[in-house]
Amino acid sequence: TARAPRPTPRAGRPGRSVPVRLRIPAIGVDTPVIRLGLAADGTVEVPPITADDRAGWYRYSPPPGSTGPSVILGHVTVGDHGDGVFRHLGRLRRGDRIEARLENGTAPRFTVRSVRTVAKADFPTEAVYGAVGRPELRLITCGGPRSGGEYRDNVIVFAAPDPPHP
Template identity: 55%
Template sequence: MRDRRAAAFALLLAVLGTVTTAMGFRIEDGLPPPVAEPEPPPAAFASAPLSEAAEPVPAPPSRAAAVKKDTMKRSAPVRLDIPAIKLRTPVTAVGLRRDGTIDVPPLRADAPAGWYKNAPSPGESGAAVLVGHVDTAREGPAVFYRLRELRRGDRISVRRTDGTAAEFVVSKVTTHPKNDFPSDDVYGPVDGPELRLITCGGTFDRSQGSYRSNVVVFARRAP
């Protein structure tokens, strides 16, 4: 199941980087379906593209007990709050289309962030992933326009359908060329609840009609 989720994650990168103009952002039809599941390498998580990610190595017993205690039950996120950049937005679940491609939030400046529902929910053990548009051609800045401004120590709160809130602290904000995306770091196994926020960024390539990079916010469960 984790490999299937990981394979689907790879498609998000292409989705987040497609734009119509220097301010634009649109979703192309016909995104390729998730790749087939590979055979996992023995004993450890492989340093390989996302589509080749293996099952994580179980944590030592003492550490596993601590993770279990800190883990929340599965519950879909409904709101994302990031005070440092004055972001307060609903969160909608996104999954797979009938043709096997990844669905995305609507292409509007006021569109919510999207949680990939086949991944962990925020607060569960593992890396929960939220994606969002950076801008649109017609309306300008979108939900994750200021994501790149976050700094280490900034707080993130995710309200869930069960009435609880998963609290996170930003550990780092990185920008990566799309041809050198750190799949292992973003989607690899972790020993507790973590969060990833992803949008497009960097410079705009007019010849390709897309941004050249992805902005990724890494956050860990707050103490």
């Protein structure tokens, strides 16, 4: 699972359009996006483990294309169901493209700037959830070695918006 520490929830603006689909051609991802909140322990909720694995948008982050870091999580594996939607997230490289389709039909596009693997104990909360002055995208999954049935690390993709087309 993609576990992240306790971010500070931010109130969403009413009427904003939310993500419904995520495409990452470089790793063959084309998936519906569900909404996620906070788990009972205060960490970011993760998508349910099901055979029809999907990515999940953290609803207390801005939607893709709005100012701030939009956060989308997905599994690397889904229990007995096999590989998760973000199984190849760590293969992304600088320059790879990501598209997030919103309910209103728009599709903000992003370019990967960096991919980091970090120990869960050292999760960079401020770098992932902290305020930024432009639309950005964070994709998060688990990675690294397994210990006691859990992955020790998180793989985090940092992406910036593509420039607008004239």
